[in-house]
Amino acid sequence: MGRWEPDARGRLERAALALYAERGFDQTTVEDIAVRAGLTKRTFFRHYADKRDVLFAGASVLQELVVRAVDSAPPTSSAIGAVIVGLEAAADLLRERREEAGARQAVIDANPELQERELVKLSTLAQGIAEALQGRGIAARTATLTSEAGIAVFRVAFNRWIAEAGRRDLVPLINETLDELRAAISDDL
Amino acid sequence: MGRWEPDARGRLERAALALYAERGFDQTTVEDIAVRAGLTKRTFFRHYADKRDVLFAGASVLQELVVRAVDSAPPTSSAIGAVIVGLEAAADLLRERREEAGARQAVIDANPELQERELVKLSTLAQGIAEALQGRGIAARTATLTSEAGIAVFRVAFNRWIAEAGRRDLVPLINETLDELRAAISDDL
Numbered sequence: 001m002g003r004w005e006p007d008a009r010g011r012l013e014r015a016a017l018a019l020y021a022e023r024g025f026d027q028t029t030v031e032d033i034a035v036r037a038g039l040t041k042r043t044f045f046r047h048y049a050d051k052r053d054v055l056f057a058g059a060s061v062l063q064e065l066v067v068r069a070v071d072s073a074p075p076t077s078s079a080i081g082a083v084i085v086g087l088e089a090a091a092d093l094l095r096e097r098r099e100e101a102g103a104r105q106a107v108i109d110a111n112p113e114l115q116e117r118e119l120v121k122l123s124t125l126a127q128g129i130a131e132a133l134q135g136r137g138i139a140a141r142t143a144t145l146t147s148e149a150g151i152a153v154f155r156v157a158f159n160r161w162i163a164e165a166g167r168r169d170l171v172p173l174i175n176e177t178l179d180e181l182r183a184a185i186s187d188d189l
Numbered sequence: 190m191g192r193w194e195p196d197a198r199g200r201l202e203r204a205a206l207a208l209y210a211e212r213g214f215d216q217t218t219v220e221d222i223a224v225r226a227g228l229t230k231r232t233f234f235r236h237y238a239d240k241r242d243v244l245f246a247g248a249s250v251l252q253e254l255v256v257r258a259v260d261s262a263p264p265t266s267s268a269i270g271a272v273i274v275g276l277e278a279a280a281d282l283l284r285e286r287r288e289e290a291g292a293r294q295a296v297i298d299a300n301p302e303l304q305e306r307e308l309v310k311l312s313t314l315a316q317g318i319a320e321a322l323q324g325r326g327i328a329a330r331t332a333t334l335t336s337e338a339g340i341a342v343f344r345v346a347f348n349r350w351i352a353e354a355g356r357r358d359l360v361p362l363i364n365e366t367l368d369e370l371r372a373a374i375s376d377d378l
Binding site for chain 1: 268269305308309312330331333334335337338341342344345349366367369370371373374375376
């Protein structure tokens with residue numbers, strides 16, 4: 001291992017997000033990122049597998065956090081209640097990283113290949129949540145429907161949070177969006 | 190163009206689905222498919238771009254059909270009502286092709302790369318439905334939430350329909366699954 005670089009990982013991430021925004025993801029190299037961060041390629045590869053990994057390295061941490069929160073929601077929680085506990089845990093993680101999360105989303109929205117990767121990530125997260133719900137005794141079909149609804153709510157609420165530049169916290173936006181989904185699919189409309 | 194082969198497209202599709210099930214998608218070649226169908230590779234490529242296209246060629250037809258049905262749902266229909274009209278149009282298309290649809294799904298479920306392609310297809314369909322809803326005057330956020338909910342309902346209902354070997358029609362399964370989603374996310378649970 002080379003010498004210790006203070007916050008190398010964070011510096012590399014910020015440099016990568018800035019370059020992806022300026023030049024586009026495809027036009028940015030690992031070399032460019034290392035130079036911008038004032039670090040070496042060697043240091044880059046100690047922290048990330050490749051330039052795409054900068055955008056997706058957090059996915060497994062997020063998934064683990066959300067699934068653990070669903071698992072440990074109060075036993076009296078309904079299926080959707082437990083999902084909301086999980087999504088609130090994600091919101092807690094993202095709260096301090098709003099600017100990076102917004103920059104990351106903009107890069108993904110501009111690149112179809114990254115959008116596919118993001119779809120896979122969200123689908124894996126939905127499956128993880130559905131399995132956690134089944135572990136709470138929820139029937140498989142209800143678990144799938146509830147977790148898919150939760151992910152749809154999260155995506156919409158997240159986009160609002162970014163578009164509103166964080167003027168409101170993500171947690172109330174999640175709950176408001178869930179209410180909107182309920183209203184949208186209710187049968188007395 | 191070569192000589193006319195009666196139902197070449199259908200014969201190629203059935204041969205491909207049978208081989209994908211027997212040997213796996215990755216282990217099957219276009220040559221194998223043509224031989225099994227009693228046709229030439231040249232005929233195969235007149236109908237399909239590659240062996241993956243056999244599984245996804247129907248996607249744009251399905252999308253067009255669903256979007257047109259959402260567009261032309263009665264003006265009094267709610268957002269979710271219009272989505273259900275669209276999903277019922279998909280059910281009408283699939284009704285006569287249940288065995289192929291089930292075989293296709295089994296091949297996809299066995300192959301992560303095909304699953305990614307299917308996720309992209311369903312995401313494109315959800316976007317198409319959301320745009321059709323916006324064309325009906327539905328606000329963007331509600332359109333997104335309703336179309337995502339509709340796709341989740343359709344996937345679950347479709348899997349039941351295949352698992353039940355078509356003992357019930359897909360249309361009542363869609364409506365029943367929507368009721369399950371409503372119950373699952375209602376706030377008085």
